[in-house]
Amino acid sequence: MPIARDRGVFIGMMGLEDDARVDFARLRAERRAKVFSSMESRDLDALMLGGVGNVRYVSGARQLGRSGVLPFAPVAVVVRESRRVHLLSTWDEGVPPEIDRDDLYRMSWNPVNLAADLAKIPGLRDSRRVGTDGLTPMFAALIPQLVTKAELVDAGPVMTAARRIKTPDEILCLEVASAIAEAALSAMEDALTPGITERELLGIYHERIAGLGAPMPPSEGVCFVAPGTVSFRHLASDRRIGDGELVVLAPGALYAGYEAGLTRTRIAGDGARPAGLASRCARGMDALLGACRPGNTGADLYRVWEETGNEDPGVPLAHGLGLGAEPPLIGFGRGRDAVIEEGMVLSVQSWVTEDGIGGCLERATAAVDSSGPSVLTRYGRL
Amino acid sequence: MEPIDVATVGGRAIPDLPDLPRMHRERFARLQQQLEAQGVDGLVLLGSSSVAYATGAAAPAQDGDRAALFRTVAVVVKGDSAPHLYTLFADGVPAELPEDHLHGPLFPDLDDGIDTFAAALAEHFASGSRVGVDDQTHAMLRGLPRFEWMDASDVVGAAKLTKTPDEIACIRNAQRLNELAMTDTRAILRPGVRQIDLSAVFLRRVFELGASANGIDPIWQVMAPTRELGPWTLHGDLAYPTVTTDRFLREGDVIWVDSGITWEGYASDYGRTWTTGAGPNAKQQEHFRRWRTVVDAALDVLQPGVSALELGKAAIDANDGVRPWIEHFYLAHGVGTESAEMPLIGTDLGEQFDERLIMQPGMLLVLEPVIWEEGYAGYRSEDIVAVTDTGWVKLSGSTYEPYGVEA
Secondary structure, eight states: OOOOSOGGGGOOSSOOTTOOSOOHHHHHHHHHHHHHHHHHHTTOSEEEEOSHHHHHHHHOOOOOOBBSOOOOOOOEEEETTTTEEEEEOSBOTTOOTTSOGGGEEOOOSSHHHHHHHHHTSTTTTTOSEEEESOBOHHHHHHIIIIIOOSEEEEOHHHHHHHHHSOOHHHHHHHHHHHHHHHHHHHHHHHHOOTTOBHHHHHHHHHHHHHHTTOOSOSBSOOEEEOBSSOOOOOSOOOOBOOTTOEEEEOOEEEETTEEEEOBEEEEOSSOOOOHHHHHHHHHHHHHHHHTOOTTOBHHHHHHHHHHTTOOOOSSOSEEEEESEEEEEEEBTTBOTTOBOOTTOEEEEEEEEEETTTEEEEEEEEEEEETTEEEEOOOOOOO | OOOTTTOEETTEEOOSSOOHHHHHHHHHHHHHHHHHHHTOOEEEEOSHHHHHHHHOOOOOOBBHHHHHHTOOEEEEETTOSSOEEEOSOGGGSOTTSOGGGEEOOOOTTOSTTHHHHHHHHHHHSOTTOEEEESOBOHHHHHHSOOOEEEETHHHHHHHHSSOOHHHHHHHHHHHHHHHHHHHHHHTTOOTTOBHHHHHHHHHHHHHHHTOSEEOBOOEEEEOOSSTTTSOOBSSSSOOOOOOOOSOBOOTTOEEEEEEOEEETTEEOOEEEEEESSSOOOHHHHHHHHHHHHHHHHHHHHOSTTOBHHHHHHHHHHHTTTSOOSOTTSOSEEEOSSSSSEEEEESSTTOHHHHHHOBOOTTOEEEEOOEEEOTTSOEEEOOEEEEEOSSSEEEOSOOOBTTTBSOO
16 A cells, blocks of 8 residues: 555545555454454453453444443354354444454343353353453353353453553544644633633533544543642543642543544633643643653653652553553553553643642643654643 | 332332342342352452442543543452442442441452452452352452452342342432433424434533433434344344444434433433324324333333243234244343343243243333334333332323323
């Protein structure tokens, strides 16, 4: 495939007649190859997956977006020997062509019927080691009884190994998601005038991403007023934003399941720029981003953050991004040993506060290149 | 139908708006009753809707994997006066939760720090306790103390099966917001509008009106006139719901709409059929009238003591012996902190299950029969009712535009 000299032409949502956008068939094929090779090296015969990101990673299916997390249930089954992916879908719309109609199993309300369908999947019953990405006491009993006597082990290492390092097509999806998030930030910034509420800004955010064709947000925690003595908030309130108040605008977006997000802090109406706060936030951000290099660990992020003179922000310093949020989580004292590798994508954020002045949040989506971080989200600073 | 202002559930009126602290208290008491009755020492809950039910805590709506990594966790100890809540979202903690029951976040999906989770549970439960759990990550299976784990759904499901008057008020209000936003959304529908344009208007409006969160990507499925022309399905019946795209809506399209926003943790469920361009023709009006007849036939027999099987039979009889719902769905489902929960009527759980499922005051039913005529598509809407002490009340609105203004 010829490579456009201007990469910017890739960053759009519309199919182009020369197929110049994301090559989804290749993206899916590369993901599947990574999963099968990872199953091989970890000696797993099959996977039973329920996590939204895992199911999407192995199947590439466009399934109904819903918020929240459900208890484990086997929504996708991967069989190493047949190299097939089986999917819980009663119909074939939204299912990529490499998954045959024979590979689908039906939606059931009765777990016994679900188990019976699973038992019919060629190669699953005779598997020796099956990875799952969760369990419930019910499935822990039902699977050995009705589906397979295989040893049930953690699918996490297989899926993490495949998902952690992004392919070029995945990075492209993350760039498109970044551009959608930037569009949402522009819309929110345009609407940010004294008198508007957080709830109204959340509505404007939804309207913009839905209109662009990406209606399910990574999170509805997309803005909060942050003047005075503040703590980080996640839920939109009905409070009217006052003239001169600091407001955190934190939109994200999903494109083909891939999540990007960025955050800027702005002043509603007229007000003096809190220069000290803003530069402290920027310094923290630059230090964190600078530490996102191959070979560094979570401990390096903690160290550079402390070196800028900031306290524990009470929110993550960084976490992985891909098909949604993913490990490592660097924050809350966790993730010190997590190794940063080339090809990972991270959400990095700097949250600083000053009593009486307010809070300032900056967040970016960054890909880790061989030479250091490449920030995928672009926007002017406070 | 009873007027809502005289209807009672357990002898109590349904308030216009809920008393939230009372609601949290009564829900917690139900969980405690079930723990006692089922001989369970406590619960560890990780699923978004069970945590919301047990604690009343709010969290921002998040996509699946984000909601998992940053999940809130609830621990309910038998005999305790309040749930323990482990959360990152301090602004979503109910004001009445005692301070010593509020804790920082656990990260059950990570091995790193699982000892914190183990230590927390060791404080609540003696080793060997019988503990209900709704979901287990492998980090939990590796790192938590060895309790006698059982499925939490027996306890939580039993508590959630019937709703208190305050819960019913929550669902009614969630539904009101959903329907108001849909009125404004339908106003922009005309040939050339895309499915995502409808989502954009709906989502903006519903948050302006006061929704707490969106539950599902709104559905605007265009129904092909025959099953053959629609998506292929395993069972040969209709595919529904399929996912929204930038598909253009065109003159004559029959659209099955479905959306679910939440308010104070409670789901709503808007289901209607719309047409693009010209209003419904005579054939389509006939489908709508048949849908109304089927719902009315079920409602005519609905009262405490009636079985789910009898309700299903009434609906089938009213549709001349043809089952008026899609193979993979139901005549009706319940609604609560989940968009579809018990009671389920007419599913693959089977007739014996339905026969034993007896209507009780406080149960909620979302009736969503489907009328289908090969060659002409069909009609689907959703009516939400609550079973009361003596009958039922309707919680959803009674306009079905563009089919009927009142029905």
